[in-house]
Amino acid sequence: MYSFILGNESIKMALSVSAGGRVWRKFFKTFNFGPNSALKRFPTCTANGRLYSSSSDNVLVSKDEKSGIATVRMNNPPVNSLNSAMLVSLRSCFEELENDKSCRALILTSQKPKVFCAGLDILEIYRKSPDYVAQFWEKLQDMWLSLYGSRLVTMAAINGHSPAGGCLLSLACDYRIMAEGKFTIGLNETQLDLVAPFWLRQTMVDVIGYRQAEMALMIGALYTSNKALQLGLVDKLAPIEDVQTVAEEEVKNWLKIPDQARAITKMASRKPLLDELRKRKQEDIQTFRDETTRESVQISIQQYLEKLKAK
Numbered sequence: 001m002y003s004f005i006l007g008n009e010s011i012k013m014a015l016s017v018s019a020g021g022r023v024w025r026k027f028f029k030t031f032n033f034g035p036n037s038a039l040k041r042f043p044t045c046t047a048n049g050r051l052y053s054s055s056s057d058n059v060l061v062s063k064d065e066k067s068g069i070a071t072v073r074m075n076n077p078p079v080n081s082l083n084s085a086m087l088v089s090l091r092s093c094f095e096e097l098e099n100d101k102s103c104r105a106l107i108l109t110s111q112k113p114k115v116f117c118a119g120l121d122i123l124e125i126y127r128k129s130p131d132y133v134a135q136f137w138e139k140l141q142d143m144w145l146s147l148y149g150s151r152l153v154t155m156a157a158i159n160g161h162s163p164a165g166g167c168l169l170s171l172a173c174d175y176r177i178m179a180e181g182k183f184t185i186g187l188n189e190t191q192l193d194l195v196a197p198f199w200l201r202q203t204m205v206d207v208i209g210y211r212q213a214e215m216a217l218m219i220g221a222l223y224t225s226n227k228a229l230q231l232g233l234v235d236k237l238a239p240i241e242d243v244q245t246v247a248e249e250e251v252k253n254w255l256k257i258p259d260q261a262r263a264i265t266k267m268a269s270r271k272p273l274l275d276e277l278r279k280r281k282q283e284d285i286q287t288f289r290d291e292t293t294r295e296s297v298q299i300s301i302q303q304y305l306e307k308l309k310a311k
């Protein structure tokens with residue numbers, strides 16, 4: 001399908017000679033979206049299969065050429081926890097789709113129903129060196145920048161539990177459809193003695209409002225699908241087997257809006273937070289590294305892991 005995909009610079013050049021190129025040129029110049037704008041070569045992708053960006057198949061991508069809708073399936077059993085490899089694959093995949101001119105939307109979901117994503121892989125921050133933890137955090141930042149700053153319509157098809165980093169992924173999308181039933185979603189970081197970073201807190205505030213976000217973050221609340229809908233943390237519920245179909249229908253509605261106006265509007269509202277993280281990236285890495293490697297936090301993480309195993 002794609003032979004190879006070029007980075008933003010090449011797209012800028014291609015768009016500048018196409019009809020309407022002037023507007024897009026201005027758009028790219030103004031918003032400089034994506035984590036970096038350097039010329040890059042990205043890996044290839046098949047129409048209905050795996051993404052060749054990593055040695056494992058932890059992220060599966062399929063794209064409908066006619067509609068330009070890509071489905072990105074997280075595939076890291078048993079619970080799609082976000083380890084370093086997953087973060088790199090997700091970022092690479094988001095950037096690849098971003099730079100594919102024929103792609104207009106992405107649906108993010110789990111290959112394994114019942115768990116959308118269990119959040120960060122806790123083992124990646126347990127008894128690891130400060131340098132390792134810092135590099136891990138930067139991978140999360142870069143993945144988030146590529147999803148939150150995407151020009152595409154981004155839809156989370158939350159077909160199962162979505163705690164912590166799973167909720168972070170969902171919040172970075174434009175719209176959230178969640179499976180009905182006993183599944184939970186929320187930012188439960190404080191339960192692990194962790195503090196959500198400013199950019200994650202801000203997306204929660206932006207989605208559910210200050211009061212509810214402040215409370216949810218302080219107590220590390222995990223909400224059922226029904227409660228999440230009531231709070232506005234998700235936008236729609238569907239039976240688990242229908243989540244993907246409902247997401248596809250919803251995306252098609254969004255795609256009736258002209259891409260350019262929609263994407264410029266999205267960037268206008270997201271640019272301040274994207275810029276803030278870009279500006280404070282090193283400070284944010286340092287905070288995470290120092291907090292997470294503190295002995296008292298390591299003991300809390302150990303206890304949390306033991307609780308999980310004993311479940």
Ligand SMILES: CC/C=C\CCC/C=C/C(=O)SCCNC(=O)CCNC(=O)[C@H](O)C(C)(C)COP(=O)(O)OP(=O)(O)OC[C@H]1O[C@@H](n2cnc3c(N)ncnc32)[C@H](O)[C@@H]1OP(=O)(O)O
Nearest residue numbers: 081118119120121122161163164165194195196288308309
């Ligand atoms: C300073 C800034 C700090 C933080 C900001 C960061 C933003 C994000 C932070 C995070 O994401 S921290 C991670 C928080 N995640 C959780 O609390 C979720 C924990 N997991 C669960 O609640 C459940 O596993 C579940 C997702 C509801 C799924 O339940 P299920 O019954 O289907 O599976 P089970 O619990 O048996 O798990 C299977 C297997 O996987 C291990 N596991 C689960 N989650 C994680 C994880 N996040 N990281 C690593 N490993 C995880 C679990 O222990 C089991 O292992 P076992 O088979 O060896 O026993």
